[in-house]
Amino acid sequence: MKKLIVLAMAVCLVFAISACGKKEEAKAPATTTGAAAGAGSAASQDVKLVASNFKFDQAEYKVKKGQDIKISLENKEGMHGVEIKGLSVKLDGNTKTATFKADKEGTYDIICSIPCGQGHMTMKSKLIVES
Template sequence: MKSPLALAAALAALAIVTAACSSQQAEDAANAQVDKEMIIKASNYTFDSSEYRVKAGETVRFILESSSGNHGIHIKAIGLKLDPNKNSQIVTPKEKGSYPFECTILCGPGHKDMTATLIVE
């Protein structure tokens, strides 16, 4: 049987390596080359725009800012999913089209009206 001290040291080393990898991934994502930054502002029961426009093939850093309440969005067709725990994501929409979305977190009585559209031109 291994000593508890050796096991604790191994777990501590694993935690340090995991933290370093996570930190590096976050830094790489922050420094990634993007063509455009798209900020989607959410407050209770509304987005700041009914339409957001990007170009097909353009690498976009989407950022969800919530000034009040908890909000999220998900556009499965382009692989975009933002919420309070992950409020930034880099996506390159390839297909032109109109992608309606709604708040994905039940945010109160006006939640059903919280909709907008991403238009990829």
């Protein structure tokens, strides 16, 4: 019985170590392409989410209302997915980009959609759509 408990603990430890790992990365700002921000609905914006263990590279990403948004996901550490609540945007291991129109102002939660270890539940950011 003791061997089984030790084996189970070892497996849990290996999983935790493989999902963890803390390496600080330089924060890259969200990038904008196309027409200048505020130029109307003809403008488009590229937003790059960089995911590492239990965090995104930015606490919030800002976009302009009425623009087409191309969002992409880069996994620096671990395997992560993205869901933006309220906008029907989902990126996973196979889908790395999505395009949508930001037509409603507000703040939307960005969460990791692939269980990635003990800090998964706190892996959150915000997408702010402003006028």
